[in-house]
Amino acid sequence: MALKVIQNTKINTGDFIFSSPETVTYPVAPLISAKFYSPNGVLTLKIRATLYINSEDPNNPTVEAPAEINNSLQLYFDYNFSEETPESCDVWYVELDYTSDTVEQITSITSFLRDIDPETSRGTTTNIP
Template identity: 55%
Template structure:
């Protein structure tokens, strides 16, 4: 199994603010999509995610772990959060290419935004288009 982070980019110019915070859970789970494509003939799963990180301390997140379990991939986007509820966010776009001998078996991707200290996470599951 092999993954390559092809992009981690902050996509907002000004601080992002949610207009209604009443139904938000923290950390905010990633918004993700996944799709198969062929990269130089090799079947590859492209995972794209948008994550929201406190703009007061917005270091780029990293891809910490990617685990293949039967028909599901778990991917963890790691960051350090100060545990206070942010008023404003930076929006980060992350793109990962994944290949393995069994990549064609993948049906879902569960992506997590994981705080490293203390370790907490929130996740979402998305189907694979292909």
């Protein structure tokens, strides 16, 4: 199994503020898109994630080595989340390529934005077309 981080970049220049913050549950679950492609003849899963992280945290989120469980790729994006509801967020774009001997069997990605201290998470499942 191989996971390659192609890009891990903050994409907003000013603070991002949700228009109705009272309707948002923090941490915000990752927004994921994924598709298969074959660079150089190797079947690869391209994963693109958008993460909303408290703008007071200047650090890039990190990506933990994923696991394949029952045809689902389990993917964790780790960061250090403040216990207070953030007033504003930074928007992070993370692009990954994933390969393994069984990559063709993956039908969904279950992704989590996980606070490393204390450990809490918010996740979502995305089906792969």
